[in-house]
Amino acid sequence: MKRGLLALMVLATPVAAQTPGEAAQQAAERLQSARTALEAAGGASDQVAALTQTVRAYEDGLIALRDGLRRVAVRQDTLALELDARQAEVSQLLGVLASIGNAPTPLLLLHPSGPLGTARSGMLVADVTPALQREVEALRAQTTELATLQALQEGAAQTLADGLQGAQEARAALSAAVSDRTDLPQRYTEDAVQTALLLASTDTLADFATALAGTVDVASPDLTPQGDLPLPVQGTVLRAFNTADAAGIVRPGVVIAARPQALVTTPVAATLLFRGPLLDYGNVVILEPAQDILFVIGGLADVYGEAGQVLPAGAPLGLLGGTEPAVDAILTPDASGSAAAATQTLYLEVRDGQGSVNPDMWFALD
Structure with missing residues (x-):
């Protein structure tokens, strides 16, 4: 060792x-x-x-x-x-x-x-x-x-x-x-039926996150935002908070560009409230690092852990999708640039109480 x-x-x-x-x-x-x-x-x-x-x-x-x-x-x-x-x-x-x-x-x-x-x-x-x-x-x-x-x-x-x-x-x-x-400590045991009903009855990520937080009563620690948390994945911010995408859709979070198969981890110790497919966000992980604070992370291909677990900082949450380029493609100068290789995206949203806040309050986005 x-x-x-x-x-x-x-x-x-x-x-x-x-x-x-x-x-x-x-x-x-x-x-x-x-x-x-x-x-x-x-x-x-x-x-x-x-x-x-x-x-x-x-x-x-x-x-x-x-x-x-x-x-x-x-x-x-x-x-x-x-x-x-x-x-x-x-x-x-x-x-x-x-x-x-x-x-x-x-x-x-x-x-x-x-x-x-x-x-x-x-x-x-x-x-x-x-x-x-x-x-x-x-x-x-x-x-x-x-x-x-x-x-x-x-x-x-x-x-x-x-x-x-x-x-x-x-x-x-x-x-x-x-x-x-x-x-891992287990703060609560997930009610699979209740979670399925919530998924079927909500049309937006915001509604689901709010309803989910209301059904889970766990004692979370106090945490003050410092704007210094690491991003869940190694990458760069592709789209800023409340910025419209190519289709004109505005989402209250940031989009991070990263490499295929990149590892996604917990930025800070938190309770895992949910993990699984949600609407058009792909696989989503919802963490509660502090009372009334939710980190919503979407776009994973593989997800780890079980709802109710208390995860330490840096714990693996899953992997992004995509396929690593072939060796020949990497060795070709025109195809090996950093920007070209960051073909996957991860969505990060921070919710405080009933609404979303700019993730730069919590994360070092640069």
Whole structure:
């Protein structure tokens, strides 16, 4: 278990300014550390927590590797263009070096005008030689870097394939661990019939959330909004609070763009009031982190947990849908951009009492 924790600590280390090759190499090492963490998670005392961190580690590693490979591709193209542009200069430089190398040494030391000319030519050669040496070293560095980047790209396909496979294994292991979990406090037992009647009798998410909160009487802690809670999923806000979508529909929440199969977790300790399909929101999770406060999270493909459970902060709630792109698609520069990969969306709404409030009161939306 110590080895797994050490691997996760490595993954959490900030990345300093790096060359594209260094960034790609470190991302590959992060994926290997995630594999080590996955192997160690089986012996952890809290498998769900360990596997949750492992899934996130794989997500971080894959994002970093994609970014590193994009930078490698850009740098590789830049070097190739620079070398092509300097082709004439390189040919001239090679010709000068060849002529100097082929000339007999005594002739290089003599000048037709006599000793003074020989001295002057020696001074010129002394000035020119360091510049030629710098040019040679610069070209050698560029060609060496280009060869290194090409080698990195050749090995990237297998690294990506292993990372994607490891991420799938971690998600499957997490799903199984959540199903087998029995250590969570249970605040109440869901009345399945009553919940089904509520679903059948309500036409909007707001009505359902309000009615559901009225049927559940649990003692929730006090919690003051600070605007610093993490988003339930790693992503970026695509549509702000009370903003119309392409169809002109205004929803009192925010839409978050994220990658396929991304893990969704609890932002803070909360009671799970509901999980399941609801209207046109897909699978919905409703959390009560504090008295009269509801977090409504919609758009999941898979959901975990049971209604009535008290979930700790960072507990897994489910996964987004979609399919991870194939390795070839990721390696293609035009298809590997961050924006293009964030093809899934998650809906987040915060309700305070009878109405919705801007989620930025509770969450760090930026």
